[in-house]
Amino acid sequence: MKILVCIKQVPDMESKFKVNAAGTWYSGQDLAWRLNEYDEFAVEQAVRLREQDPGSELVVVAIGPERVKETLKKALAMGCDRAVHIVDEASFEKDPHQIAALLAATAKGESFDAIFTGMQSQDRGSAQVGVLLAELLGIEAVTTIVSFACEGRTVRAARELEGGLKAQVEVDLPALFTCQLGLNTPRYPTLPNIMKAKKKELTVLPAASLSTEGPLAVTAGVAYPQKKGGALILEGEIGEMAGQLVAILKEKTTVLR
Protein backbone atom coordinates (compact mmCIF):
# COMPACT_ATOMS: atom_id res chain seq x y z
CA MET A 1 0.00 0.00 0.00
CA LYS A 2 1.17 3.56 -0.74
CA ILE A 3 0.27 6.09 1.90
CA LEU A 4 0.69 9.88 1.97
CA VAL A 5 0.37 12.19 4.95
CA CYS A 6 0.26 15.95 4.41
CA ILE A 7 1.41 18.04 7.35
CA LYS A 8 1.86 21.70 8.22
CA GLN A 9 4.22 23.50 10.54
CA VAL A 10 2.42 26.08 12.69
CA PRO A 11 3.36 28.38 15.55
CA ASP A 12 2.62 27.37 19.11
CA MET A 13 -0.91 28.68 19.63
CA GLU A 14 -0.03 30.01 23.07
CA SER A 15 2.25 32.56 21.35
CA LYS A 16 1.71 36.30 21.44
CA PHE A 17 0.99 36.99 17.79
CA LYS A 18 2.14 40.21 16.12
CA VAL A 19 0.79 41.35 12.77
CA ASN A 20 3.46 41.45 10.01
CA ALA A 21 4.62 44.68 8.34
CA ALA A 22 2.37 44.16 5.32
CA GLY A 23 -0.64 43.62 7.62
CA THR A 24 -1.50 40.35 5.87
CA TRP A 25 -0.54 37.65 8.39
CA TYR A 26 1.26 37.20 11.69
CA SER A 27 4.94 38.04 11.91
CA GLY A 28 7.14 34.94 11.78
CA GLN A 29 9.60 36.46 14.25
CA ASP A 30 10.05 35.08 17.78
CA LEU A 31 7.69 32.15 17.36
CA ALA A 32 8.17 28.53 18.41
CA TRP A 33 7.20 26.23 15.54
CA ARG A 34 5.65 22.80 15.85
CA LEU A 35 3.66 20.15 14.01
CA ASN A 36 0.02 21.19 13.56
CA GLU A 37 -1.85 19.35 16.31
CA TYR A 38 -4.46 17.81 13.97
CA ASP A 39 -1.62 16.51 11.78
CA GLU A 40 -0.07 14.62 14.71
CA PHE A 41 -3.15 12.40 14.65
CA ALA A 42 -2.90 12.13 10.85
CA VAL A 43 0.75 11.03 11.04
CA GLU A 44 -0.02 8.50 13.79
CA GLN A 45 -2.92 6.97 11.81
CA ALA A 46 -0.77 6.81 8.67
CA VAL A 47 2.04 5.08 10.59
CA ARG A 48 -0.42 2.55 12.06
CA LEU A 49 -1.78 1.73 8.60
CA ARG A 50 1.76 1.38 7.30
CA GLU A 51 2.61 -1.04 10.14
CA GLN A 52 -0.51 -3.08 9.38
CA ASP A 53 0.82 -3.87 5.89
CA PRO A 54 4.60 -4.38 6.01
CA GLY A 55 5.07 -3.94 2.24
CA SER A 56 3.76 -0.37 2.46
CA GLU A 57 5.50 2.90 1.84
CA LEU A 58 4.57 6.03 3.80
CA VAL A 59 5.49 9.45 2.41
CA VAL A 60 5.16 12.71 4.37
CA VAL A 61 4.91 16.08 2.63
CA ALA A 62 4.99 19.67 3.90
CA ILE A 63 5.11 23.10 2.29
CA GLY A 64 7.07 26.08 3.59
CA PRO A 65 10.49 27.62 4.21
CA GLU A 66 13.65 25.89 5.43
CA ARG A 67 12.44 25.55 9.05
CA VAL A 68 9.70 23.13 7.88
CA LYS A 69 12.40 20.41 7.60
CA GLU A 70 12.42 20.11 11.41
CA THR A 71 8.73 19.19 11.40
CA LEU A 72 9.24 16.72 8.55
CA LYS A 73 12.01 15.08 10.60
CA LYS A 74 9.61 14.65 13.49
CA ALA A 75 7.18 12.83 11.17
CA LEU A 76 10.05 10.65 9.89
CA ALA A 77 10.97 9.86 13.50
CA MET A 78 7.35 8.88 14.17
CA GLY A 79 7.62 6.28 11.38
CA CYS A 80 7.22 7.84 7.94
CA ASP A 81 9.57 6.29 5.35
CA ARG A 82 10.53 9.35 3.32
CA ALA A 83 9.77 13.05 3.18
CA VAL A 84 9.06 15.63 0.50
CA HIS A 85 9.73 19.28 1.29
CA ILE A 86 7.99 21.69 -1.08
CA VAL A 87 10.12 24.78 -0.56
CA ASP A 88 8.04 27.93 -0.56
CA GLU A 89 9.05 31.09 1.32
CA ALA A 90 5.63 32.62 0.68
CA SER A 91 3.35 29.66 1.42
CA PHE A 92 1.60 31.73 4.12
CA GLU A 93 0.30 34.02 1.36
CA LYS A 94 -1.23 31.15 -0.62
CA ASP A 95 -4.92 30.27 -0.41
CA PRO A 96 -6.19 26.70 0.16
CA HIS A 97 -6.71 26.25 -3.60
CA GLN A 98 -3.02 26.99 -4.27
CA ILE A 99 -1.79 24.78 -1.42
CA ALA A 100 -3.98 21.90 -2.64
CA ALA A 101 -2.64 22.39 -6.18
CA LEU A 102 0.96 22.04 -4.92
CA LEU A 103 0.09 18.87 -3.01
CA ALA A 104 -1.84 17.43 -5.95
CA ALA A 105 1.11 18.04 -8.30
CA THR A 106 3.34 16.17 -5.83
CA ALA A 107 0.89 13.28 -5.40
CA LYS A 108 -0.07 12.88 -9.06
CA GLY A 109 1.28 9.78 -10.69
CA GLU A 110 2.13 8.20 -7.33
CA SER A 111 -1.27 6.42 -7.01
CA PHE A 112 -1.55 6.73 -3.24
CA ASP A 113 -4.07 4.31 -1.75
CA ALA A 114 -4.66 6.34 1.39
CA ILE A 115 -3.98 10.00 2.12
CA PHE A 116 -4.21 11.56 5.57
CA THR A 117 -4.33 15.22 6.60
CA GLY A 118 -5.37 17.08 9.72
CA MET A 119 -8.98 18.29 9.52
CA GLN A 120 -7.66 21.87 9.66
CA SER A 121 -4.56 23.85 10.56
CA GLN A 122 -4.41 25.57 13.92
CA ASP A 123 -3.39 28.92 12.44
CA ARG A 124 -5.42 29.34 9.23
CA GLY A 125 -8.19 26.91 10.12
CA SER A 126 -9.92 26.79 6.73
CA ALA A 127 -10.57 23.02 6.82
CA GLN A 128 -10.38 23.05 3.01
CA VAL A 129 -7.02 21.72 1.83
CA GLY A 130 -7.66 18.00 2.44
CA VAL A 131 -10.99 17.96 0.61
CA LEU A 132 -9.64 20.13 -2.24
CA LEU A 133 -6.70 17.75 -2.66
CA ALA A 134 -9.06 14.76 -2.88
CA GLU A 135 -11.16 16.59 -5.49
CA LEU A 136 -8.06 17.41 -7.56
CA LEU A 137 -6.97 13.76 -7.42
CA GLY A 138 -10.49 12.49 -8.13
CA ILE A 139 -10.75 10.37 -4.98
CA GLU A 140 -13.27 10.36 -2.11
CA ALA A 141 -12.64 12.30 1.10
CA VAL A 142 -13.98 11.47 4.55
CA THR A 143 -13.60 14.42 6.90
CA THR A 144 -13.29 14.84 10.66
CA ILE A 145 -12.64 11.19 11.51
CA VAL A 146 -12.39 10.05 15.13
CA SER A 147 -11.95 6.33 14.42
CA PHE A 148 -10.35 4.41 11.58
CA ALA A 149 -10.12 0.70 10.76
CA CYS A 150 -8.90 -0.76 7.47
CA GLU A 151 -9.56 -4.34 6.33
CA GLY A 152 -8.32 -5.20 2.87
CA ARG A 153 -9.36 -2.20 0.78
CA THR A 154 -12.33 -1.20 2.94
CA VAL A 155 -12.14 1.49 5.60
CA ARG A 156 -14.66 1.89 8.37
CA ALA A 157 -14.42 5.27 10.03
CA ALA A 158 -16.46 7.43 12.37
CA ARG A 159 -16.98 11.10 11.55
CA GLU A 160 -17.47 13.43 14.45
CA LEU A 161 -20.66 15.47 14.14
CA GLU A 162 -22.06 18.07 16.53
CA GLY A 163 -23.22 17.41 20.08
CA GLY A 164 -21.24 14.20 20.54
CA LEU A 165 -22.97 12.37 17.69
CA LYS A 166 -20.84 10.25 15.36
CA ALA A 167 -21.58 9.01 11.84
CA GLN A 168 -20.32 5.54 10.90
CA VAL A 169 -19.14 5.49 7.32
CA GLU A 170 -17.56 3.00 4.94
CA VAL A 171 -15.42 3.73 1.92
CA ASP A 172 -13.15 1.71 -0.35
CA LEU A 173 -9.61 2.90 -1.02
CA PRO A 174 -8.26 5.02 -2.58
CA ALA A 175 -9.55 7.75 -0.30
CA LEU A 176 -8.41 10.74 1.72
CA PHE A 177 -9.13 11.16 5.42
CA THR A 178 -9.02 14.38 7.45
CA CYS A 179 -8.24 13.67 11.08
CA GLN A 180 -9.91 15.18 14.14
CA LEU A 181 -8.27 15.55 17.56
CA GLY A 182 -8.57 12.42 19.69
CA LEU A 183 -8.52 10.00 16.73
CA ASN A 184 -5.68 8.04 18.36
CA THR A 185 -2.78 8.61 20.74
CA PRO A 186 0.13 10.04 18.75
CA ARG A 187 3.44 8.41 19.67
CA TYR A 188 6.48 10.31 20.86
CA PRO A 189 9.51 9.79 18.64
CA THR A 190 12.09 7.69 20.51
CA LEU A 191 15.77 8.64 20.48
CA PRO A 192 16.80 5.68 18.25
CA ASN A 193 14.01 6.61 15.81
CA ILE A 194 15.11 10.26 15.82
CA MET A 195 18.63 9.07 14.91
CA LYS A 196 17.25 6.76 12.20
CA ALA A 197 15.14 9.60 10.78
CA LYS A 198 18.28 11.59 10.01
CA LYS A 199 19.26 8.97 7.43
CA LYS A 200 15.86 8.82 5.74
CA GLU A 201 15.34 10.31 2.28
CA LEU A 202 14.19 13.95 2.19
CA THR A 203 13.40 15.24 -1.31
CA VAL A 204 13.39 18.98 -1.90
CA LEU A 205 11.09 20.40 -4.58
CA PRO A 206 10.77 24.14 -5.35
CA ALA A 207 7.07 25.15 -5.24
CA ALA A 208 7.28 26.94 -8.59
CA SER A 209 8.31 23.67 -10.28
CA LEU A 210 5.01 22.07 -9.23
CA SER A 211 2.28 24.65 -9.68
CA THR A 212 1.96 28.30 -10.60
CA GLU A 213 -1.80 28.49 -9.89
CA GLY A 214 -2.92 31.98 -8.87
CA PRO A 215 -5.06 32.65 -5.79
CA LEU A 216 -8.87 32.56 -5.74
CA ALA A 217 -8.93 34.76 -2.65
CA VAL A 218 -6.55 37.33 -1.18
CA THR A 219 -6.01 38.68 2.31
CA ALA A 220 -7.22 42.27 2.67
CA GLY A 221 -5.87 42.56 6.18
CA VAL A 222 -5.18 40.93 9.52
CA ALA A 223 -5.92 42.63 12.82
CA TYR A 224 -6.53 41.99 16.49
CA PRO A 225 -10.18 41.38 17.30
CA GLN A 226 -11.91 44.35 18.86
CA LYS A 227 -12.09 43.70 22.57
CA LYS A 228 -15.59 44.00 23.90
CA GLY A 229 -13.86 44.74 27.19
CA GLY A 230 -16.77 43.50 29.27
CA ALA A 231 -14.73 41.48 31.73
CA LEU A 232 -13.60 42.86 35.05
CA ILE A 233 -9.94 41.96 35.29
CA LEU A 234 -8.45 40.90 38.61
CA GLU A 235 -4.67 40.98 38.92
CA GLY A 236 -2.40 40.86 41.92
CA GLU A 237 -1.93 38.82 45.06
CA ILE A 238 -3.65 35.39 45.06
CA GLY A 239 -5.40 35.53 48.45
CA GLU A 240 -6.61 39.08 47.86
CA MET A 241 -8.07 38.17 44.46
CA ALA A 242 -9.80 35.11 45.94
CA GLY A 243 -11.45 37.36 48.52
CA GLN A 244 -12.50 39.84 45.85
CA LEU A 245 -13.97 37.07 43.69
CA VAL A 246 -16.02 35.63 46.57
CA ALA A 247 -17.44 39.12 47.21
CA ILE A 248 -18.32 39.50 43.52
CA LEU A 249 -20.01 36.07 43.41
CA LYS A 250 -22.06 36.97 46.50
CA GLU A 251 -23.19 40.21 44.92
CA LYS A 252 -23.73 39.19 41.29
CA THR A 253 -24.89 35.57 41.49
CA THR A 254 -27.27 33.53 43.62
CA VAL A 255 -25.04 30.50 43.95
CA LEU A 256 -23.42 31.47 47.26
CA ARG A 257 -26.61 32.35 49.10
Add this chain to the structure above:
Amino acid sequence: MKALLVGEVRQGRLQGASYEAASFARSLGAEVVQFLVGNPAALPQLAGPLYLADAGRYGEYNPSVHKALLLEVVQREAPDLIVFSHSSYGWDLAPRVAAALGAAQVSEVVGTAEGGYVVPVCNAKLRRTVRPQSAITVVTLQPGAFAAAEPDGTPAVTELTTEATGRIVLSGYAEAEKGDVDLSKAEVIVSAGRGIGKPENLTIIEALAKALHGEYGASRPVVDSGWAPHPRQVGSTGQTVAPKLYVACGISGAIQHLAGMKKSEFVVAINTDRDAPIGEVADVLVVADLKQFVPALVEKLK
Protein backbone atom coordinates in the same frame (compact mmCIF):
# COMPACT_ATOMS: atom_id res chain seq x y z
CA MET B 1 -26.80 39.54 -5.79
CA LYS B 2 -28.26 36.05 -5.41
CA ALA B 3 -27.40 33.73 -2.52
CA LEU B 4 -27.96 29.97 -2.45
CA LEU B 5 -28.43 28.78 1.15
CA VAL B 6 -27.53 25.20 2.00
CA GLY B 7 -29.64 23.64 4.76
CA GLU B 8 -28.82 20.58 6.85
CA VAL B 9 -30.81 17.62 8.07
CA ARG B 10 -29.53 15.13 10.61
CA GLN B 11 -31.44 12.09 11.81
CA GLY B 12 -34.49 13.50 10.03
CA ARG B 13 -34.33 16.82 11.87
CA LEU B 14 -33.66 20.20 10.30
CA GLN B 15 -30.59 21.93 11.77
CA GLY B 16 -30.33 25.66 12.43
CA ALA B 17 -28.04 26.40 9.47
CA SER B 18 -30.84 27.65 7.17
CA TYR B 19 -32.04 30.37 9.53
CA GLU B 20 -28.56 31.74 10.23
CA ALA B 21 -27.71 31.67 6.52
CA ALA B 22 -30.97 33.53 5.78
CA SER B 23 -30.14 36.31 8.22
CA PHE B 24 -26.62 36.59 6.77
CA ALA B 25 -27.96 36.76 3.19
CA ARG B 26 -30.51 39.42 4.18
CA SER B 27 -27.76 41.52 5.78
CA LEU B 28 -26.13 41.54 2.32
CA GLY B 29 -29.42 42.43 0.64
CA ALA B 30 -29.24 39.24 -1.41
CA GLU B 31 -32.06 37.48 -3.22
CA VAL B 32 -32.36 34.03 -1.64
CA VAL B 33 -32.72 30.49 -3.00
CA GLN B 34 -32.53 27.47 -0.70
CA PHE B 35 -31.15 23.94 -1.12
CA LEU B 36 -31.78 20.99 1.15
CA VAL B 37 -31.27 17.26 1.08
CA GLY B 38 -34.02 16.42 3.53
CA ASN B 39 -37.69 15.58 3.71
CA PRO B 40 -40.94 17.50 3.21
CA ALA B 41 -41.82 17.12 6.91
CA ALA B 42 -38.80 19.13 8.08
CA LEU B 43 -38.51 22.15 5.79
CA PRO B 44 -37.09 25.49 6.88
CA GLN B 45 -40.00 27.88 7.41
CA LEU B 46 -38.57 30.54 5.15
CA ALA B 47 -40.47 31.94 2.18
CA GLY B 48 -39.02 31.70 -1.32
CA PRO B 49 -37.83 28.98 -3.68
CA LEU B 50 -36.32 25.80 -2.21
CA TYR B 51 -34.78 22.90 -4.10
CA LEU B 52 -35.40 19.69 -2.20
CA ALA B 53 -33.73 16.32 -2.73
CA ASP B 54 -34.98 13.29 -0.80
CA ALA B 55 -32.62 12.33 2.04
CA GLY B 56 -34.32 8.92 2.15
CA ARG B 57 -33.08 8.27 -1.37
CA TYR B 58 -29.76 10.14 -1.41
CA GLY B 59 -28.69 9.78 2.23
CA GLU B 60 -28.06 12.46 4.84
CA TYR B 61 -24.31 12.14 4.19
CA ASN B 62 -23.27 11.22 0.69
CA PRO B 63 -21.02 14.06 -0.36
CA SER B 64 -20.46 13.24 -4.04
CA VAL B 65 -24.21 12.95 -4.59
CA HIS B 66 -25.02 16.07 -2.56
CA LYS B 67 -22.39 17.90 -4.57
CA ALA B 68 -24.00 16.82 -7.86
CA LEU B 69 -27.45 17.91 -6.62
CA LEU B 70 -26.15 21.28 -5.49
CA LEU B 71 -24.28 21.87 -8.75
CA GLU B 72 -27.54 21.24 -10.61
CA VAL B 73 -29.14 24.10 -8.63
CA VAL B 74 -26.12 26.33 -9.29
CA GLN B 75 -26.58 25.73 -13.00
CA ARG B 76 -30.27 26.60 -12.87
CA GLU B 77 -30.05 29.61 -10.56
CA ALA B 78 -26.58 31.09 -11.21
CA PRO B 79 -26.01 32.35 -7.64
CA ASP B 80 -23.18 34.74 -6.77
CA LEU B 81 -22.78 33.31 -3.30
CA ILE B 82 -23.27 29.81 -1.81
CA VAL B 83 -23.76 29.81 1.94
CA PHE B 84 -23.05 26.82 4.22
CA SER B 85 -22.74 26.50 7.97
CA HIS B 86 -19.20 25.84 9.22
CA SER B 87 -20.38 22.47 10.53
CA SER B 88 -19.36 18.87 10.00
CA TYR B 89 -21.71 18.89 6.99
CA GLY B 90 -20.69 22.30 5.67
CA TRP B 91 -16.90 22.06 5.89
CA ASP B 92 -17.14 18.62 4.27
CA LEU B 93 -19.33 19.59 1.30
CA ALA B 94 -18.34 23.22 0.65
CA PRO B 95 -14.79 22.60 -0.68
CA ARG B 96 -16.11 19.94 -3.08
CA VAL B 97 -18.55 22.46 -4.53
CA ALA B 98 -15.92 25.22 -4.58
CA ALA B 99 -13.47 22.93 -6.40
CA ALA B 100 -16.06 22.01 -9.03
CA LEU B 101 -16.90 25.69 -9.67
CA GLY B 102 -13.38 27.10 -9.47
CA ALA B 103 -14.80 29.27 -6.70
CA ALA B 104 -13.01 30.83 -3.76
CA GLN B 105 -14.13 29.48 -0.40
CA VAL B 106 -13.99 31.54 2.77
CA SER B 107 -14.36 29.40 5.90
CA GLU B 108 -15.92 30.26 9.26
CA VAL B 109 -17.14 33.74 8.38
CA VAL B 110 -18.10 35.91 11.36
CA GLY B 111 -18.76 39.20 9.55
CA THR B 112 -18.11 41.40 6.54
CA ALA B 113 -15.75 44.36 6.18
CA GLU B 114 -13.72 46.22 3.53
CA GLY B 115 -15.40 44.36 0.69
CA GLY B 116 -14.44 41.02 2.17
CA TYR B 117 -15.36 38.42 4.74
CA VAL B 118 -13.96 38.42 8.27
CA VAL B 119 -12.75 35.11 9.72
CA PRO B 120 -10.98 34.22 12.98
CA VAL B 121 -7.45 32.81 12.72
CA CYS B 122 -4.89 31.54 15.26
CA ASN B 123 -7.48 30.37 17.76
CA ALA B 124 -9.39 33.67 17.41
CA LYS B 125 -6.35 35.66 18.55
CA LEU B 126 -6.38 37.45 15.17
CA ARG B 127 -9.02 38.31 12.59
CA ARG B 128 -8.39 38.08 8.88
CA THR B 129 -10.35 39.81 6.14
CA VAL B 130 -10.49 37.79 2.92
CA ARG B 131 -11.45 39.10 -0.52
CA PRO B 132 -12.59 36.46 -3.02
CA GLN B 133 -11.39 36.95 -6.60
CA SER B 134 -13.69 34.43 -8.28
CA ALA B 135 -17.06 34.92 -10.00
CA ILE B 136 -18.86 32.70 -7.48
CA THR B 137 -17.93 32.64 -3.79
CA VAL B 138 -18.54 29.83 -1.32
CA VAL B 139 -18.71 30.72 2.37
CA THR B 140 -19.20 28.72 5.55
CA LEU B 141 -20.61 30.68 8.49
CA GLN B 142 -19.44 30.23 12.05
CA PRO B 143 -22.46 28.78 13.91
CA GLY B 144 -23.96 31.45 16.14
CA ALA B 145 -22.12 34.35 14.47
CA PHE B 146 -25.32 35.51 12.76
CA ALA B 147 -28.61 35.63 14.64
CA ALA B 148 -31.15 33.14 13.28
CA ALA B 149 -33.81 34.71 11.00
CA GLU B 150 -37.41 34.43 12.21
CA PRO B 151 -39.57 31.93 10.31
CA ASP B 152 -41.52 33.93 7.71
CA GLY B 153 -43.47 31.46 5.61
CA THR B 154 -43.43 28.24 3.68
CA PRO B 155 -40.92 27.66 0.90
CA ALA B 156 -41.99 26.94 -2.68
CA VAL B 157 -40.50 23.48 -3.25
CA THR B 158 -38.94 22.21 -6.47
CA GLU B 159 -37.93 18.55 -6.30
CA LEU B 160 -34.44 17.57 -7.39
CA THR B 161 -33.11 14.23 -8.59
CA THR B 162 -29.76 12.98 -9.82
CA GLU B 163 -28.22 9.86 -11.29
CA ALA B 164 -24.91 10.62 -9.53
CA THR B 165 -23.51 8.02 -7.16
CA GLY B 166 -20.97 8.20 -4.36
CA ARG B 167 -18.56 5.71 -2.83
CA ILE B 168 -19.05 6.70 0.80
CA VAL B 169 -21.74 4.76 2.67
CA LEU B 170 -23.28 6.16 5.85
CA SER B 171 -24.06 3.00 7.81
CA GLY B 172 -25.52 4.64 10.90
CA TYR B 173 -25.16 7.06 13.78
CA ALA B 174 -23.65 6.47 17.20
CA GLU B 175 -24.95 8.58 20.06
CA ALA B 176 -22.53 10.06 22.57
CA GLU B 177 -21.98 7.93 25.64
CA LYS B 178 -24.31 8.92 28.46
CA GLY B 179 -22.51 9.30 31.75
CA ASP B 180 -23.79 9.58 35.30
CA VAL B 181 -23.79 13.36 35.03
CA ASP B 182 -26.04 15.74 33.12
CA LEU B 183 -24.15 19.02 32.91
CA SER B 184 -27.08 20.74 31.23
CA LYS B 185 -28.93 20.58 34.57
CA ALA B 186 -26.07 21.83 36.77
CA GLU B 187 -26.39 25.32 38.31
CA VAL B 188 -22.65 25.68 38.74
CA ILE B 189 -19.99 24.23 36.44
CA VAL B 190 -16.25 24.48 37.04
CA SER B 191 -14.39 23.46 33.89
CA ALA B 192 -10.81 22.38 33.40
CA GLY B 193 -8.82 23.28 30.31
CA ARG B 194 -5.38 22.45 29.00
CA GLY B 195 -4.01 24.88 31.59
CA ILE B 196 -4.39 22.26 34.32
CA GLY B 197 -1.18 20.80 32.90
CA LYS B 198 -1.55 17.22 34.15
CA PRO B 199 -4.42 14.88 35.03
CA GLU B 200 -3.66 14.94 38.78
CA ASN B 201 -4.61 18.63 38.82
CA LEU B 202 -8.19 17.77 37.97
CA THR B 203 -8.69 17.22 41.72
CA ILE B 204 -8.15 20.99 42.19
CA ILE B 205 -11.04 21.66 39.80
CA GLU B 206 -13.24 19.01 41.43
CA ALA B 207 -12.58 20.57 44.84
CA LEU B 208 -13.81 23.97 43.61
CA ALA B 209 -16.87 22.38 41.96
CA LYS B 210 -17.66 20.71 45.28
CA ALA B 211 -17.17 23.92 47.26
CA LEU B 212 -19.62 25.67 44.93
CA HIS B 213 -22.08 22.69 45.04
CA GLY B 214 -21.66 22.22 41.31
CA GLU B 215 -20.27 19.78 38.78
CA TYR B 216 -16.93 19.77 37.07
CA GLY B 217 -16.63 19.98 33.29
CA ALA B 218 -13.75 19.92 30.84
CA SER B 219 -12.63 21.33 27.53
CA ARG B 220 -11.99 19.12 24.55
CA PRO B 221 -8.20 18.73 24.94
CA VAL B 222 -8.69 17.47 28.50
CA VAL B 223 -11.23 14.87 27.34
CA ASP B 224 -9.13 13.91 24.30
CA SER B 225 -6.19 13.32 26.63
CA GLY B 226 -8.34 10.89 28.58
CA TRP B 227 -8.18 13.01 31.75
CA ALA B 228 -11.98 13.40 31.93
CA PRO B 229 -14.85 11.36 30.41
CA HIS B 230 -16.77 12.62 27.36
CA PRO B 231 -20.05 13.37 29.21
CA ARG B 232 -18.07 16.08 31.03
CA GLN B 233 -17.04 17.81 27.80
CA VAL B 234 -18.43 21.30 27.24
CA GLY B 235 -18.49 22.64 23.70
CA SER B 236 -19.91 22.15 20.22
CA THR B 237 -18.95 18.47 20.13
CA GLY B 238 -19.95 17.90 23.76
CA GLN B 239 -22.53 19.43 26.08
CA THR B 240 -24.17 22.82 25.63
CA VAL B 241 -24.68 24.34 29.05
CA ALA B 242 -26.22 27.48 30.58
CA PRO B 243 -25.54 27.36 34.34
CA LYS B 244 -25.93 30.25 36.77
CA LEU B 245 -22.16 30.25 37.23
CA TYR B 246 -19.49 28.92 34.88
CA VAL B 247 -15.87 28.94 36.02
CA ALA B 248 -13.38 28.35 33.19
CA CYS B 249 -10.01 27.26 34.60
CA GLY B 250 -7.06 27.30 32.22
CA ILE B 251 -9.35 27.39 29.17
CA SER B 252 -8.14 29.68 26.38
CA GLY B 253 -11.59 29.94 24.81
CA ALA B 254 -11.56 28.21 21.42
CA ILE B 255 -14.78 28.98 19.54
CA GLN B 256 -15.92 25.35 19.86
CA HIS B 257 -15.76 25.71 23.64
CA LEU B 258 -17.44 29.13 23.71
CA ALA B 259 -20.30 27.73 21.61
CA GLY B 260 -21.07 25.34 24.44
CA MET B 261 -21.04 27.76 27.38
CA LYS B 262 -21.59 31.35 26.27
CA LYS B 263 -25.22 31.33 27.44
CA SER B 264 -24.07 30.88 31.05
CA GLU B 265 -25.49 33.60 33.33
CA PHE B 266 -22.18 34.53 34.96
CA VAL B 267 -18.73 33.53 33.72
CA VAL B 268 -15.48 33.61 35.66
CA ALA B 269 -12.28 32.84 33.78
CA ILE B 270 -9.02 31.98 35.48
CA ASN B 271 -6.12 32.22 33.06
CA THR B 272 -2.48 33.24 33.04
CA ASP B 273 -3.01 34.96 29.65
CA ARG B 274 -4.72 38.32 29.99
CA ASP B 275 -5.50 38.26 26.25
CA ALA B 276 -7.03 34.76 26.10
CA PRO B 277 -10.24 34.76 23.99
CA ILE B 278 -12.19 33.40 27.00
CA GLY B 279 -11.99 37.01 28.30
CA GLU B 280 -14.48 37.97 25.57
CA VAL B 281 -17.32 36.05 27.22
CA ALA B 282 -16.18 36.35 30.85
CA ASP B 283 -17.70 38.69 33.42
CA VAL B 284 -14.59 38.37 35.58
CA LEU B 285 -11.12 37.41 34.37
CA VAL B 286 -8.68 36.42 37.10
CA VAL B 287 -5.15 36.66 35.74
CA ALA B 288 -3.47 33.91 37.74
CA ASP B 289 -2.14 30.37 37.66
CA LEU B 290 -5.15 28.19 38.46
CA LYS B 291 -2.96 25.77 40.44
CA GLN B 292 -2.36 28.54 42.99
CA PHE B 293 -5.56 30.53 42.69
CA VAL B 294 -8.18 27.76 42.76
CA PRO B 295 -7.02 26.23 46.09
CA ALA B 296 -6.93 29.75 47.57
CA LEU B 297 -10.49 30.32 46.36
CA VAL B 298 -11.67 27.00 47.82
CA GLU B 299 -10.14 28.06 51.14
CA LYS B 300 -12.06 31.39 51.09
CA LEU B 301 -15.31 29.58 50.30
CA LYS B 302 -15.09 27.39 53.40
